[in-house]
Amino acid sequence: MATWFQQHRDKFNRALDACKYRYAWSAYPESPSSRIHGTQAAAAGRARFEALLNNDYPLTLPGEMGRVGAEVSPYTGAALGIRYPKVDIDAIMSAAQAAIPPWRDSDVETRVGVCLEILERCAGQLFENAHATMHTAGQSFIMAFAGSGANALDRGLEALVYAYKAMADVPTDADWQRQFGKDSSARLTKHYKLMPRGPSVNVCCATFPLWNGYPALCASLATGNPVIFKPHPNAILPVALVVSVCREVLAEAGFSPDLVSLVTDTRAQPATTALLQHPATAIIDFTGSPHFGQWIETHCRHAQVYTETAGCNAVVMESCQDMAAMCRAVAQSLCQASAQMCTSVQNIHIPAQGIVADGRPVSYEQLADALVAAVEEHLAEPRQAALLCGALVNDGIYATLEKARALGDQQGQILRNSTPYAHPEYPSARTATPLMIALDQSQQTLYSEEFFGPVSFLIKGPSAESCLAIATDNARRCGAIASHVYSINEAFLNAAQDAFNHAGVSVACNLTGMPINFAAAYSDYHVTGLNPAGSACLTDLAFVANRFRIVQRKTLCTASGA
Amino acid sequence: MATWFQQHRDKFNRALDACKYRYAWSAYPESPSSRIHGTQAAAAGRARFEALLNNDYPLTLPGEMGRVGAEVSPYTGAALGIRYPKVDIDAIMSAAQAAIPPWRDSDVETRVGVCLEILERCAGQLFENAHATMHTAGQSFIMAFAGSGANALDRGLEALVYAYKAMADVPTDADWQRQFGKDSSARLTKHYKLMPRGPSVNVCCATFPLWNGYPALCASLATGNPVIFKPHPNAILPVALVVSVCREVLAEAGFSPDLVSLVTDTRAQPATTALLQHPATAIIDFTGSPHFGQWIETHCRHAQVYTETAGCNAVVMESCQDMAAMCRAVAQSLCQASAQMCTSVQNIHIPAQGIVADGRPVSYEQLADALVAAVEEHLAEPRQAALLCGALVNDGIYATLEKARALGDQQGQILRNSTPYAHPEYPSARTATPLMIALDQSQQTLYSEEFFGPVSFLIKGPSAESCLAIATDNARRCGAIASHVYSINEAFLNAAQDAFNHAGVSVACNLTGMPINFAAAYSDYHVTGLNPAGSACLTDLAFVANRFRIVQRKTLCTASGA
The missing domain is CATH 3.40.309.10 (Aldehyde Dehydrogenase; Chain A, domain 2)
Known part of the structure; x- marks a missing residue:
């Protein structure tokens, strides 16, 4: 049976090419039209969204301590009534860490294949996710389907391309031999192993919950790190839907679902700072206010920090x-x-x-x-x-x-x-x-x-x-x-x-004839990192290359002399 | 006339290949034998070293405020008597910043070509630099010629390979067009520009002044950043010799020599912390004690920090x-x-x-x-x-x-x-x-x-x-x-x-038959960044990819509709 990496290889190769030449391309259609998705998809997605309302969200996490959730629709003014697992942060962190070894020890193509399958299944739930985004972030349905949906998925695939390129740059092994002085020589075999940094916290914002969500997920997960999503308390559902997909795909692949988990909170009892300052947190991706972004950069020096905040455009x-x-x-x-x-x-x-x-x-x-x-x-x-x-x-x-x-x-x-x-x-x-x-x-x-x-x-x-x-x-x-x-x-x-x-x-x-707010995946580099609006380009080598490190082992095969 | 990049292209291609497969290779011979270097080189190098003793070091820098220097040979116990320019830190920083624009605006091959020529000329002064290293760091001549000389130069070339790969990953331009909705479309040309972060301070240690010196120089300079070397007060000369080469090559290429400069001090009046904490310092490469390395990581949050300290092997x-x-x-x-x-x-x-x-x-x-x-x-x-x-x-x-x-x-x-x-x-x-x-x-x-x-x-x-x-x-x-x-x-x-x-x-x-301390350029990744001995691998994408950032400009060519 073809692996996920093989199954999605054509699409991935096209994404690699698009990133190289940065022309217009998309892996995921941004239109919800029935001509693309068939006549059933829209209604089925809406029904799946509606079935989630006023219910316990179907997700079980380590360290559960009851349920939480206070989302209110900007359109109806009504509470969504969805109750998410509330977790103990030490427990979710321990579960994430415990899940690392087999994931770390799998090969690059396995991890990238899992991420490709996750993106593909997320594309399959864009309808319900667009309803979720609409009734939390307040985007119009069409915007939620395109901007926070297909376009964000494209950025996720783009980040995955860079993670793959950075990892593929490190060979798995080498044969090395040389002379030392006149009389002695040694031949070694060397193995190079990619090591994750550790739990990666992905703080998503209220207005565009998945814009950075998919790229940060792909960048960290593909490079071996477990990912803990921390959605805004009023925009949990779009993120929870992605977490469910991730856990399902990981489990199918034989890995621990705890490689991707979720911490939820309310505005009255926020959990974000405790999560970010947890000593095990190794990577932080943050989208949100400049004020909180600066707090993170000052107080979370134990982690690699990638931010997208805001400015005055x-x-x-x-x-x-x-x-x-x-x-x-x-x-x-x-x-x-x-x-x-x-x-x-x-x-x-x-x-x-x-x-x-x-x-x-x-x-x-x-x-x-x-x-x-x-x-x-x-x-x-x-x-x-x-x-x-x-x-x-x-x-x-x-x-x-x-x-x-x-x-x-x-x-x-x-x-x-x-x-x-x-x-x-x-x-x-x-x-x-x-x-x-x-x-x-x-x-x-x-x-x-x-x-x-x-x-x-x-x-x-x-x-x-x-x-x-x-x-x-x-x-x-x-x-x-x-x-x-x-x-x-x-x-x-x-x-x-x-x-x-x-x-x-x-x-x-001189942009006209197009939405000038539009940032094109595979073509526009995002945040420059040279002004106070953040440090995370999302889709360049700098966004991925330091999410993993290299350890090696070398072993003598033969030696002669001295 | 061939550019430096073209002149050194063969060697650079071999280095690219060696980094990819990580077999044993060296661009610079580590033996000082006359069979390699001819019968004159050793004596000439020694004479050049001796001519520098008890003299003003032939270097003029911006912001000079007299001369300084208190190096003592671990072999003779005598002062070297070399007097280096003592500079005002604000002045040297301003000069470095002022030198940026033409260097930033040159193309990748020009900058890499300049770095290749610098390495080549440094290879040509390995004899005097080995004497300098011997009589400051205390290494034996043979060790100074190989370890702090040829092997360190190899690591510099290796870092340059990674800088080149990271920069070459960003195309210079793109042609982008797409449809928006039914009625409108836009075609844009896009240009992507690499931007340096700013002045890069290279703190070299007393025992192996150039081991990290060459890699950090190449990583920062090739990516567009000016480099300010800060040698240990008792190991200035090996570094000053490199600074002289850099300034000479930069000037010949029509760039400001102030793209590479030198801050010297004495143990009694150290200048390092003021230099590192200067608000214009954008990048710090540090080799030295774990204690000072930790101080930098805590106090220099305004800069990208790359450290190699020490541990208990x-x-x-x-x-x-x-x-x-x-x-x-x-x-x-x-x-x-x-x-x-x-x-x-x-x-x-x-x-x-x-x-x-x-x-x-x-x-x-x-x-x-x-x-x-x-x-x-x-x-x-x-x-x-x-x-x-x-x-x-x-x-x-x-x-x-x-x-x-x-x-x-x-x-x-x-x-x-x-x-x-x-x-x-x-x-x-x-x-x-x-x-x-x-x-x-x-x-x-x-x-x-x-x-x-x-x-x-x-x-x-x-x-x-x-x-x-x-x-x-x-x-x-x-x-x-x-x-x-x-x-x-x-x-x-x-x-x-x-x-x-x-x-x-x-x-x-099971290493035998070779010096087990030996770390092979193009083959052994150095510091892992996963334990307290430092964060800088020296020669991977993570060491270079965040030394520059990407800004873009996109311009409408044609639009229709909307």
């Missing part, structure tokens, strides 16, 4: 070919997932004298009006607005909007107020449209803070060059995951690309 | 084929470089009931006597003793010997006392022969401490299994860089290899 507008397309593209970023993405735009830098668009001068005011109008256009059709904006992950976003609105009233100008929009399907959905505030460039302390949610600033600068200088300075100091420039002036465009890159930030130029 | 003796060869091999480790190597053996674990050797039972006492006799044999011929033992790096080794001797008198049994040996060429040489002390396995607190220098313990355990258990436990808790087992019992040998490997330690079995 900026757009600099200098000129453009097609103003309508530019405004549509940027406005979409302000709306998409209610700007709760790590790539959402917050700061839009515009020169006071306006820009040249479509060959004509356009004033600052005209451009601001056009951006507001483009947002309105995205929101005009209720079903479309709901697909694009989704819901707010928690009530804290309303507080952020309130704070920003007060700031706009007092120190800036509110260009567009935020109000809830009426969700066509879920009347109780927690929603908000974009709040857009005009500020002056001198008010840097206001806009160099991240406002997580649908808050954006139109920042008037004395010149395009000054807008660029401030945007790159902000990125360097406050972090950025995505940055944008619109310019048809070649000299300015080159200067802008250099300025962002030299600030340790990636930059996109 | 052990031998477990269970049985052997050829007792004379085994004793000769282990005794050589006790003598070689006066056991001041990171791979020197300290703890020799022997079962109380003795071992089976050459098919006959040998008592513990007989084996202990044979080990002492084997040491005597290595020391019998004065020229041979001098070649093997060299001199002591500093007076502190005498203090260590005194401490160990007192311990042996009070709590163990001195099997062989240490005395200075008479160096045939340098009557004032600071020398010591091996001190060998018998302890009982129960005295673990005594032998689980590193005694740096020619101190070893014969540790009597109740059984071979118990010896193994204690040796691996020690390695796990106190660190180890080299471990040895002698056994012809296949079951025991397998158990021992597993036990050491699972403790995160590499192990060598």
